[in-house]
Amino acid sequence: MNGEFFFPIQLSILVACMAAAVSLILSVLAAYRTVMTDGRGSSILETVYLLPLVLPPSVLGFLLLFIFGMNSPVGRTVELLFGQTILFSKSAAVIAAVIVAFPLMYQSVKTGFAEVNGDIVGASKVDGASNWKAFYHVVLPLAKKSIVMGVILGFTRALGEFGATLMFAGNIPGKTQTISTAIYVALESGESHLAWKYAGVSISLSFLLLFLMKGLDGRRD
Template structure:
């Protein structure tokens, strides 16, 4: 009972942390780029980046299977390199979480960087700072609140991902069974006590993370 309860929680947290790190880096870099650049096709590209936010999770899962399945070129390449398919693995759950949570990180980071006064960045460059130094020492600190908000929101989104994960990674106990898929199975089999325990744990964790966001936002204002 104890191990069966903690295993999905441990998997959910490790998957969400891994996905959060990947999304945090990609979302911050792409958000910074899109906040300061204008080019032909930018609107179309941004629409594509935000698409997973509005698509049904089952559609995302279906597309992941098509793109990374054993019959696709990418899927065959992965199977050749690693001697196994990506589908129904821990990394499949991570990839599903990355795809569905990326828009939240990207949009938040982009908004944060867009609010940074470009004159401050230009002044740092005039003083001799490189573009990388300006990004790390000026832009990121000034957009830190938005970046942190995006990271926590994307982390909680990855933590609660269900549809794409179920289709692409499956619901294998001890391997790909996260809290949302475990709740679904427990409810389906009539184990309401275990389902309520998982529901309570994910609500508590999500509440704590959102509380951190609001607490940090209030502290940053004063």
Template sequence: MSTDFWSPIRLSVEVASLSCLFVLVIGVWLGKAMANRSFKGKAIAETIFLLPLVLPPTVVGFLLIILFGSSSPVGQFIEWLFHQPVMFTPWAAVIASTVVAFPLMYQSSKTGFEAIDADIENAARVDGANEWRVFLAVSVPLAGKSLISGSILSFARALGEFGATLMFAGNIPGKTQTAPTAIYVAIDSGDMGTASLLAASMVGISFFMLLFLNSLKK
């Protein structure tokens, strides 16, 4: 197969991997911070965290354009810092995928941390462990299955992201064209053979990830 065929798949895997890394760090941090904790405004904060899960992808893409576009303060700062806008770059695809995948990681990590017996963490503190040590040596291992599940689901969601990525990163072959957008273009141009092969590749990757997730649960 040609390099042009593999380019969207390779970019999709790279984007999903980076997005998964970002949502793992942010999701675990916020999941731990929000688990078993009550405060005024928590319901509103969690609603905002989970919004990308239910919003139409085009709305997510529109909001990203508003937030990171050249006319916004954030977009202008990024353009000043890197001497180019973030839109229509591979990093735009990473940002879009991170936003839509984050709710899955957050929900999984929060559920995992909430299931931990607080007495176990307190026992570690009594033995002299500081909070960072308790988190790394006790909390994370005990919530391990939930964190791995959230990571796999987040990777799969980022791998299949289409709408927000198309609006925010565009569909530039060899630069921002991911597998989902390449499938769309192939179908639109009548190239069903390429579309079928790309779709089969995505199905295969997703199948083995979910198979691993199911074996983990057992």
């Protein structure tokens, strides 16, 4: 096996790690806001957060092309500032992975925040803790298992992203080709043995991560 074989695996893991990190920050902020506020506005926002779970990958890819394409305001601004486009780049693969990973992570993090006893948070504020300190020292530690499980779910989903990535980041060998797109190309080329190798790597990684998550779930108080 040469470097060409390992590149999609390395890129997929890198993209999944970056997507998980970005999604973690976004999901923590979004979930805490949802739990702490009520009303129609929150319901609409939460619907937007979860929309990528039900939209077809082709629709997600089209929307990403529309928002970040070369003729869009965002695309033109990036090209003007950095001299390059987001389209068909590793950054595009990360963005696509964030879009599909965020909803799963958000759901898990929100569940963890909702399970935190409000009396404990209130008691910390009575003792003089600010909202930030109560969140950082009380809410986050109590919800850490749900957060970790969300990260695992988000990472696993980002690792296997295909449709939006293919449309937005493309399938450029040595640049944007991930495990999923490599399997697609291998099957199109009649190289089923190569497709099986990539599929085996993907299944193994996903199995290990989900097995770890199951272990964490079994140890929840």
